[in-house]
Amino acid sequence: MNKSIDKYVVSVKDLTKKFGSFTAVDKISFDVSKGEIFGFLGANGAGKTTAIKMLIGLSKPTSGKARVAGYDVIKNPEKVKYRIGYMSQKFSLYDDLKVFENIRLYAGIYGVSKKEIKNKTDVLIKDLGMVDMKKKLVRDLPLGWKQKLAFAVSMVHNPSVVFLDEPTSGVDPITRRQFWEMIYKASEKGTTIFITTHYLDEAEYCTRASIMVDGEIKALDTPMELKNKLNVKSMQEVFVKLARG
Amino acid sequence: MSSDFLNINNISKSFGSVEALKEITFSVEKGELFGLIGPDGSGKTTLIRILITMLFPSTGNAQINGLDIVKDFKKLRNLIGYMPGKFSLYEDLTVEENLKFFATIFNTKIKDNYYLIKDIYQQIEPFRNRKAGNLSGGMKQKLALSCALIHKPDILFLDEPTTGIDAVSRVELWEMLKRLKQQNLTIVVSTPYMDEAQLCDKVAFMQKGEVLEINTPQRIVEDFDLPIYSVSGKDYYKLLLALRKMDITNTAFPFGESIHLTIKEEMNPEDLNGKIRKFTDQNTVTKRIKANIEDCFMAKMLKKDE
Numbered sequence: 001m002n003k004s005i006d007k008y009v010v011s012v013k014d015l016t017k018k019f020g021s022f023t024a025v026d027k028i029s030f031d032v033s034k035g036e037i038f039g040f041l042g043a044n045g046a047g048k049t050t051a052i053k054m055l056i057g058l059s060k061p062t063s064g065k066a067r068v069a070g071y072d073v074i075k076n077p078e079k080v081k082y083r084i085g086y087m088s089q090k091f092s093l094y095d096d097l098k099v100f101e102n103i104r105l106y107a108g109i110y111g112v113s114k115k116e117i118k119n120k121t122d123v124l125i126k127d128l129g130m131v132d133m134k135k136k137l138v139r140d141l142p143l144g145w146k147q148k149l150a151f152a153v154s155m156v157h158n159p160s161v162v163f164l165d166e167p168t169s170g171v172d173p174i175t176r177r178q179f180w181e182m183i184y185k186a187s188e189k190g191t192t193i194f195i196t197t198h199y200l201d202e203a204e205y206c207t208r209a210s211i212m213v214d215g216e217i218k219a220l221d222t223p224m225e226l227k228n229k230l231n232v233k234s235m236q237e238v239f240v241k242l243a244r245g
Numbered sequence: 246m247s248s249d250f251l252n253i254n255n256i257s258k259s260f261g262s263v264e265a266l267k268e269i270t271f272s273v274e275k276g277e278l279f280g281l282i283g284p285d286g287s288g289k290t291t292l293i294r295i296l297i298t299m300l301f302p303s304t305g306n307a308q309i310n311g312l313d314i315v316k317d318f319k320k321l322r323n324l325i326g327y328m329p330g331k332f333s334l335y336e337d338l339t340v341e342e343n344l345k346f347f348a349t350i351f352n353t354k355i356k357d358n359y360y361l362i363k364d365i366y367q368q369i370e371p372f373r374n375r376k377a378g379n380l381s382g383g384m385k386q387k388l389a390l391s392c393a394l395i396h397k398p399d400i401l402f403l404d405e406p407t408t409g410i411d412a413v414s415r416v417e418l419w420e421m422l423k424r425l426k427q428q429n430l431t432i433v434v435s436t437p438y439m440d441e442a443q444l445c446d447k448v449a450f451m452q453k454g455e456v457l458e459i460n461t462p463q464r465i466v467e468d469f470d471l472p473i474y475s476v477s478g479k480d481y482y483k484l485l486l487a488l489r490k491m492d493i494t495n496t497a498f499p500f501g502e503s504i505h506l507t508i509k510e511e512m513n514p515e516d517l518n519g520k521i522r523k524f525t526d527q528n529t530v531t532k533r534i535k536a537n538i539e540d541c542f543m544a545k546m547l548k549k550d551e
Contacts, residue, residue: 043411043413044382044383044409044410044411143284143285143286166409169408169409170437171284172287172546173284173539173543173546174498174546181485184482184485188482198410198411198412199438200412204502205501235501236412239411239412239413240412240413240416243411243412244413
């Protein structure tokens with residue numbers, strides 16, 4: 001039960017999800033280490049979302065095992081939820097709350113102590129460079145800022161792993177890069193990052209990346225090794241080659 | 246006589262106090278594949294909605310094939326094909342019923358213009374009795390495209406057809422557009438993916454309701470006037486931070502497995518690499534490169550912000 005005995009932050013063995021006769025996720029296995037930036041790639045409909053839902057404790061696996069942030073996702077899905085962060089492409093921020101209110105709300109939900117919340121909110125706002133925007137409603141923020149705030153909020157309780165589901169879709173290229181710098185920073189501090197993206201240049205920034213095809217993990221390695229193995233120059237080519245079959 | 250098929254003159258659009266579009270002017274030639282490239286909130290959708298006669302501009306005007314988008318909107322609607330970003334067909338009708346419906350409201354029959362959609366529609370024809378709501382994302386898109394084309398429009402507008410879809414389906418969609426272009430169809434397509442600019446004949450970079458640049462993608466890349474290099478090293482993030490602190494650095498941005506560095510004055514790559522090694526204490530490799538579309542877009546953004 002104690003998370004310190006786990007060698008990996010995410011450890012998945014033969015994880016499977018069936019919907020009737022359809023196997024959405026088919027015996028996937030992999031491990032993710034502390035501080036890794038793990039790219040979880042795949043075509044639409046390959047089973048990524050279903051797999052992530054199981055890992056964050058929202059969907060019960062049909063068979064197989066997964067431990068996330070020190071807990072078994074089948075036995076202790078609620079504890080898993082406490083120890084992870086999650087940010088999806090549809091922001092989970094409240095549009096009609098102010099910037100600092102959103103941070104306070106999430107810190108409270110995740111059980112950060114009252115004393116800590118105040119301090120944490122100030123530090124976070126300062127780190128984000130949002131001091132001037134602190135009292136703005138989230139709905140009035142430009143998309144790029146919303147995304148940065150949503151990422152920071154997803155880590156307000158110091159989770160050991162953060163799941164990012166297409167966090168950069170639609171933002172301008174400069175903001176997209178600033179977002180990645182936040183990811184690097186978090187990973188340097190030891191937070192594990194589990195990320196899906198359709199921008200395949202971003203796959204190059206990952207420590208390792210997996211490519212899912214029809215419910216299975218077809219390849220998993222460092223971007224460099226994936227490219228070498230397939231004898232191609234970019235992750236884009238790796239993806240198209242594997243996903244097209 | 247100009248061969249321009251679509252003319253946009255000084256179009257602005259405000260919603261209350263929000264200026265969604267600011268004095269947009271450009272033209273598109275007949276048979277051109279034109280890209281509106283820009284992030285969310287840059288005004289792409291608003292501009293497309295104005296051009297398809299669904300929204301009035303606040304000021305300015307536009308003509309398609311000589312017809313005014315406000316005065317002649319009824320005539321224009323027969324000439325325009327439109328595929329919105331969000332799937333907007335009837336989910337409870339079958340594939341075939343949807344197509345028939347769109348053919349009928351445009352007063353035509355599927356077989357009259359079938360040749361135009363054959364390539365695309367054939368791929369979903371085996372599922373013609375399936376409800377549209379039960380199709381996969383890729384198939385929905387093929388159906389939406391077929392429905393947008395069934396009345397044989399002269400100009401086709403696609404609003405972010407590749408957003409949120411995977412790299413393989415993106416390649417397929419662009420292949421379809423390329424084939425449609427051969428039918429002398431004029432195509433205007435919006436996308437937040439910078440790399441797709443290279444697949445267009447001409448592009449407009451959009452940001453915050455303004456056009457930053459209009460040109461062919463080749464020309465945009467050639468016009469990039471800063472010395473640009475790719476730098477790679479073992480510790481990517483540390484290298485990035487260190488490069489930004491060098492006095493000769495203009496910008497340093499992550500680009501896949503290397504960092505793109507622009508500097509103030511041209512330098513021999515070996516000399517530059519020596520300087521970088523000394524400064525960053527990393528065993529780096531530095532090459533002089535050509536800018537890509539994304540480098541250009543970012544440079545334009547920064548220039549605008551100055």
